[in-house]
Each structure stands twice: as structure tokens, then as C-alpha cells.
Amino acid sequence: MVQEEIRKGPWTEHEDVQLVFYVNLFGDRRWDFIAKVSGLKRTGKSCRLRWVNYLHPGLKRGKMTTHEERLVLELHSKWGNRWSRIARKLPGRTDNEIKNYWRTHLRKKAQERKQAMSPPSSISNSSSSASSNAPVDYMPVAETKERSFYDTGGVLAPSSWISRSSTSSNNPPMDLMPVMETKGRSFYDTGGDLEIFAPKGKKDKEVEESEKVYSMDDIWKDIDLSENCQTITSPIWNYCPDLLWMMEEEESKMFPAINDPFFALAG
DNA sequence: AATTGCTACAACCGCAAGTCC
DNA sequence: TGGACTTGCGGTTGTAGCAAT
Structure with missing residues (x-):
């Protein structure tokens, strides 16, 4: 069998954009699927990690x-x-x-x-x-x-935004903005913004337990708060605030895979 | 100015748990 | 029910940048 080459190491900006796009399309659960259809030569695991640790819009960065x-x-x-x-x-x-x-x-x-x-x-x-x-x-x-x-x-911009030359160097110094002490909904709890693929009834005890301490009311209040204020999100979103509509426009050019019959299923 | 050591953080790996068929 | 597959978690490593020497 010819094994497809798996990319490793730092993510490029283009890969990031691509991943964000496909996660928006399919939700942040089916990582293997996303890895395949996106054409990224990454494992699902790697995609998930990148999303969770770096690209998720709910991420708070800075000190x-x-x-x-x-x-x-x-x-x-x-x-x-x-x-x-x-x-x-x-x-x-x-x-x-x-x-x-x-x-x-x-x-x-x-x-x-x-x-x-x-x-x-x-x-x-x-x-x-x-x-x-x-x-x-x-x-x-x-x-x-x-x-x-x-x-x-104050908030110092992490070095990765300022001077890293490889992966994320092109990202904006968004951390120069003051970090608000808001408490957004932890994305671990949600399974992402799109839950269409999220397995049902999978709320574990720990989450429930944690909600005792940090009630959903609090959480949603905080979300409101952070939505009203200007939440600091992960860099790719700042970098491409118009990413989504841009994607629609560009998708056919940038991601040929989007025209695959595969997408008919998801659309 | 060059070298060295430290810090920060992204990313990988292996394993365990969960889910699906 | 059990095996295959997927996802999540914790540990670890690699490396760029910076400060001290």
C-alpha cells in the first residue's frame, strides 16, 4: 500500500486557515474525517491539537x-x-x-x-x-x-507573535491588547461551536461536578459579557476577521476538495 | 560580539477511555 | 459482546528567543 505522507512539525498559516475552515464546516469532533477531507497531510490527532491549543476562537492568550x-x-x-x-x-x-x-x-x-x-x-x-x-x-x-x-x-505579547520566525510569526500582535478577565465558556465543555456531530449524552461526571462550582448561569453570563466586550480570540480569527465570507468566495479556488461529492453529504 | 543557559510554548507520542458496528 | 476505530489526556521533546556572562 502506498501510505500517504503525513506532515509533522509546525503548522503553516495556510494550514491553519484551512483547518479553521473545515472545523467550521464539520464541527470540532470528527478529526480524522476533517484531516482527510481537508487535504491537510496531518493526522486527525494533530488537527485536533492545533485547534484546541491554538486556533479555537475562545482561546484567551497572553499572560x-x-x-x-x-x-x-x-x-x-x-x-x-x-x-x-x-x-x-x-x-x-x-x-x-x-x-x-x-x-x-x-x-x-x-x-x-x-x-x-x-x-x-x-x-x-x-x-x-x-x-x-x-x-x-x-x-x-x-x-x-x-x-x-x-x-x-500589562500584557506582554508572547514571543511567538512578535518574533518567532517560523510558524506563527505572521500572526498579529493581538496580545498587545489588554487581557480581560472574562470567563468564557470553556470549550472543553462544549465540544465546540458546532455540535452537530458531538456524541450525545457524553457529559462526564467531572464536568457535572465542575458545574457545581462554576454554574452554567455563571458561564453563560460570562459569555454574554465576553461577547459584548471585545473578546480576545485566537490569532487566526483576528488575522482573518472576515475569514468566513472570504472563504466562501475563495473556497473553490483555494480548496478544490470542497467541490468533492463528499461535501454534498455535509452541506 | 560570541557563547551559553534558561524560558516559553508548540507539537508529538503513547496510552486509556469512549464509541460504533 | 468484542474488536476496530476515534478521541482525549498527560507526559515529553524540540526549538526559537532572550538574558547573562
């Missing part, structure tokens, strides 16, 4: 607020490395983002906290073992230069 930071600390101490679960409590943040943030920033904070709370007993001195094998990541952290991420009043 974690102190509120979010505190929340992460609290929830992590409660749940451990259940990143997706923690992410559900921070609308607009992804599990990946939180995971990364934890590793680079909060591990130390958590450890300090823990030490402050418990008497200084025998603290293991394995500071070099910042290895990822450690169970819950309360690692002793060697004395390092600490950037004051706590007192960033």
Missing part, C-alpha cells in the same frame, strides 16, 4: 492573571496533574498551556507554598532532578533568576 495563577495552584494541589480538568476551570486556557505554565512558573511557587505551610523537615536535596518523572512535580527548585511574572500589570 496568566494572578487570579488564574492562584486558581491553577489551588486546583493543582487539589487534583494533581489533571490538566484538562484544571483547564475547565480556566475558560480560554488550554490544558497544554496550563501544563506548560505550571512547569515553567508555578512548580516553584507551589513548592514554596508547601514549604511555608509545613515545617521545614527533611527536604530532599534532589534539585537537579527537574526530571519529568517526578510524580506530582513538587520539585525542589534550584535558585534561579526569577522573572517577576507576578507583577506584570
